[in-house]
Amino acid sequence: MGRLFNFPGGIHLEEHKSVSNGTAVRKSGIPARLFVPLDQHIGPAAECIVSKGEKVLKGQTIGSATEYISAPVHAPTSGTVIDIQKFPAAHASALPSDVVIIEPDGKDEWQTRTPLNNYRDIDPSELRNIVRGAGIVGLGGAAFPTFVKLNPVGHDIKALILNGAECEPWITCDDMLMRTRHGDIIEGARVMRHALQAARVIIAIEDNKPQAISALKPYADKYEWLTVQEIPTRYPTGGEKQLIRILTGQDVPSHGLPLDLDLVVQNVATAAAVHHAINEMQPLISRIITVTGPGVKSPCNIEALIGTPMSDLIDMAGGYTRDADRLIMGGPMMGITLKTDVTPVIKATNCLLVQTPDAKRDATTTRACIRCGECVKVCPMRLLPQQLYWYSRSRNFDQLQRHHLFDCIECGCCAEVCPSHIPLVQYYRFGKSEIWKKEQETLKADRARMRTEARLEREERIKAERKARHARAKAAKAAGSDSKQTEIKAAVARAKARKAEQKSATEDA
Amino acid sequence: MDFDQHQHYSPHIPASSTVSNVMLKVVLALVPGIITYIAFFGWGVLVNIIIAGIAALGSEAVAVALRRQPVAPTLMDGSALVTAILLALALPPHSAWWLIVVGTTFAIIIAKQLYGGLGYNPFNPAMAGYVVVLISFPLEMTRWNPPLSLADAPMSLLESFQYSLTGILPERLDLDMISLATPLDVMRTQLDLGNSLDTITTGNGIFGIVAGTGSEWVSLAFLAGGLWLLFERIIDWRIPASLLASLLLLSGLFSLIDSSNFASPAFHLFAGATMLGAFFIATDPVSASTTPVGRLIFGAGCGILIYVIRTWGGYPDGIAFSVLLMNMAAPLIDYYTQPRVIGQQKNRS
Ligand code: SF4
Ligand code: SF4
Numbered sequence A: 001m002g003r004l005f006n007f008p009g010g011i012h013l014e015e016h017k018s019v020s021n022g023t024a025v026r027k028s029g030i031p032a033r034l035f036v037p038l039d040q041h042i043g044p045a046a047e048c049i050v051s052k053g054e055k056v057l058k059g060q061t062i063g064s065a066t067e068y069i070s071a072p073v074h075a076p077t078s079g080t081v082i083d084i085q086k087f088p089a090a091h092a093s094a095l096p097s098d099v100v101i102i103e104p105d106g107k108d109e110w111q112t113r114t115p116l117n118n119y120r121d122i123d124p125s126e127l128r129n130i131v132r133g134a135g136i137v138g139l140g141g142a143a144f145p146t147f148v149k150l151n152p153v154g155h156d157i158k159a160l161i162l163n164g165a166e167c168e169p170w171i172t173c174d175d176m177l178m179r180t181r182h183g184d185i186i187e188g189a190r191v192m193r194h195a196l197q198a199a200r201v202i203i204a205i206e207d208n209k210p211q212a213i214s215a216l217k218p219y220a221d222k223y224e225w226l227t228v229q230e231i232p233t234r235y236p237t238g239g240e241k242q243l244i245r246i247l248t249g250q251d252v253p254s255h256g257l258p259l260d261l262d263l264v265v266q267n268v269a270t271a272a273a274v275h276h277a278i279n280e281m282q283p284l285i286s287r288i289i290t291v292t293g294p295g296v297k298s299p300c301n302i303e304a305l306i307g308t309p310m311s312d313l314i315d316m317a318g319g320y321t322r323d324a325d326r327l328i329m330g331g332p333m334m335g336i337t338l339k340t341d342v343t344p345v346i347k348a349t350n351c352l353l354v355q356t357p358d359a360k361r362d363a364t365t366t367r368a369c370i371r372c373g374e375c376v377k378v379c380p381m382r383l384l385p386q387q388l389y390w391y392s393r394s395r396n397f398d399q400l401q402r403h404h405l406f407d408c409i410e411c412g413c414c415a416e417v418c419p420s421h422i423p424l425v426q427y428y429r430f431g432k433s434e435i436w437k438k439e440q441e442t443l444k445a446d447r448a449r450m451r452t453e454a455r456l457e458r459e460e461r462i463k464a465e466r467k468a469r470h471a472r473a474k475a476a477k478a479a480g481s482d483s484k485q486t487e488i489k490a491a492v493a494r495a496k497a498r499k500a501e502q503k504s505a506t507e508d509a
Numbered sequence B: 001m002d003f004d005q006h007q008h009y010s011p012h013i014p015a016s017s018t019v020s021n022v023m024l025k026v027v028l029a030l031v032p033g034i035i036t037y038i039a040f041f042g043w044g045v046l047v048n049i050i051i052a053g054i055a056a057l058g059s060e061a062v063a064v065a066l067r068r069q070p071v072a073p074t075l076m077d078g079s080a081l082v083t084a085i086l087l088a089l090a091l092p093p094h095s096a097w098w099l100i101v102v103g104t105t106f107a108i109i110i111a112k113q114l115y116g117g118l119g120y121n122p123f124n125p126a127m128a129g130y131v132v133v134l135i136s137f138p139l140e141m142t143r144w145n146p147p148l149s150l151a152d153a154p155m156s157l158l159e160s161f162q163y164s165l166t167g168i169l170p171e172r173l174d175l176d177m178i179s180l181a182t183p184l185d186v187m188r189t190q191l192d193l194g195n196s197l198d199t200i201t202t203g204n205g206i207f208g209i210v211a212g213t214g215s216e217w218v219s220l221a222f223l224a225g226g227l228w229l230l231f232e233r234i235i236d237w238r239i240p241a242s243l244l245a246s247l248l249l250l251s252g253l254f255s256l257i258d259s260s261n262f263a264s265p266a267f268h269l270f271a272g273a274t275m276l277g278a279f280f281i282a283t284d285p286v287s288a289s290t291t292p293v294g295r296l297i298f299g300a301g302c303g304i305l306i307y308v309i310r311t312w313g314g315y316p317d318g319i320a321f322s323v324l325l326m327n328m329a330a331p332l333i334d335y336y337t338q339p340r341v342i343g344q345q346k347n348r349s
Helices: A124-133 A146-150 A173-180 A182-196 A210-222 A240-248 A268-280 A310-316 A374-378 A385-393 A397-402 A413-417 A424-479 A481-508 B019-041 B044-066 B071-076 B079-090 B097-113 B125-136 B157-166 B183-192 B197-201 B215-231 B238-257 B265-270 B274-281 B292-312 B319-336
Strands: A034-037 A061-064 A079-087 A097-104 A159-164 A200-206 A226-231 A263-267 A286-292 A300-305 A326-329 A336-338 A351-355
Touching (some): A124 A182, A124 A268, A182 A200, A286 A310, A300 A310, A310 A351, A374 A385, A385 A397, B019 B274, B044 B071, B079 B274, B097 B157, B215 B265, B215 B274, B265 B274, B274 B292, B292 B319
Antiparallel strands (some): A326 A336
């Protein structure tokens, strides 16, 4: 590797990592009830395939993926399904979504697991299927179905990049994973490399995690396809596009994918999950979660079953301090605030951050934009955040798109440095969702129009055909059998021509 | 436990900067310049600042109250104070109180609040106020008191106040003794008359080492304050750098061509309000360009205009007009200098 590159903008943030990474990862055990949401990933929710009263075993699929981009969900332990109902979900909107409520029987009894062949003997497409069946999604917070990103679709993958940057303040779950379960990550990396037929694997880690780096470094000496790359600590190095730029100096094209550069980026925790799925036949039913912030008494990392109520984890972390003021899922920069801690943790929950009030920045300290340009300086995508803000405010959607709103990665650098405390990212999310809505509407309108047009056309055609038939019938009557002969000849000629056309078409293909 | 979600937006970390913080640092950065100014030119400078400050805060409070917005937070943001100080520094020391009040209230009420308050003003309020009094009261605006070293009996703070408020001078002084043309003014009129540089400066006490007696030190102090703002990352280097560079280049070029009829680059950099303008006025974020390239163009434009106005224009110093003209161009500059977004092939699609 050697040379590293730079990305524009970015900021240095207070890390607050030592608050939670001083103690070993704790296990949460089995809670009294598990609330497993069917909608935990990007794509349509899984479809529930168990019913009330049914007994389930650990690892059993309880929701199956119905579309390509989706993921199944599994029972995190054995027990009884006591209900399927709407429940507050871990979304910013907190709109309730379907949740399978499981009462554990305490036996933690696995479903039968048949060992697989060595991953090397499994065909990459079969590997992808297993990863898909295990419900694995990106564990860095995005929750995009992993198997989709294990498909090289015709590209010669130059490198699989494992993202261990963990650039958001406070979060340490990946750090802890890399320190203590490095073997799992490496095994996962080998499987993924095989699935992608990737030339190399690069594990990128911010240099504020020396223990994680030294835990993984030895493997790089062992495997010539592996590089463990220390990268400078600067938010947002862990952004996919920023990471790629740091490592390769290349930019992922706008609206493009890393795949366009023959690269694939996965989170380190995702790699460990892939290892569990392939080598231990264990679907994604638990993960490490950092519970931290000034609002909890003893911050720590907890390995919890998916579906555990967040309040259980807060209790394990000593409970709230008196001035706890908001609960955030994810990091302080990109996380979302939640309405209630009865919300269950999902696959994407990497961190629960409890913050205390900020006297310097709240809804009352917001001022007008003074056009200071600080936001421009720190934007890692080289956008003009304050222009985007103006156009979002004035709902000028054309200008928003012309100013590349959709290239915004919502990293929040701009909002962090803004002296006027404008919730800039909020405006961008609003702008994006409005544009999506409008696009949906035009799409719908287009479809409706096309349907009407097609109908009219069909009616016209039928009418014309009917007329033609009438005319022909008349003509045939008049001309008698002579013309019948010619008609047959013509029909034969037509059939021949059609055959030739088909032949050339197949040859083209 | 339930939480009230709606007050909180990301990022969820303590704010690293606030508008009042920024303004406070700007004021701090002005302090060395102000002290030097007072040291060389007397209490009139301070009297200017005090009167302008009161007028600015007062008119801002009234305007904000009329617009039914909370008064205290707006006053606390410090922007009115910065406007007041900049305007006070631009006016001749010992200006009459009404002149200061007219300029300041125009700056705050017309140039700022009528447009919607801080952030919405297309023009630099201080410079808008300055230009209004410059055009309305041209005579008063040429009466600069000489540096203390040339004055016979400088006024005390009390006498300065009295003079500004009542127009009554202490008995021992008369109007001529406190109204002098500035070095820039002298330079321009004398050059216009066809005199050569040497004959203008030699023997005239208002000219110092490279620019004006005293005022060159004031400029140096403003430069120091400006550099501190750069260091504190309150302002961006682009506008001051390109402003000073273009002024340097242009004055250097003409002085090379004809050194006896064009003032030296050093004179241009340290005379008048060049440093104040480069670091404190042209950098006003609200009315300047915001894109990186745009800022270079904005600064260069200011520098060029300053030189042109000083050399061939009808006014002795060109900071205010240059900045206002470039303010007008700023939206257009911003539009055409959008940075290339990462991953985008072309500048604008
Ligand atoms: S940082 Fe805030 S105040 Fe400054 S230009 Fe950007 S949006 Fe405006
Ligand atoms: S949130 Fe968007 S606009 Fe703001 S800094 Fe990040 S990428 Fe730039």
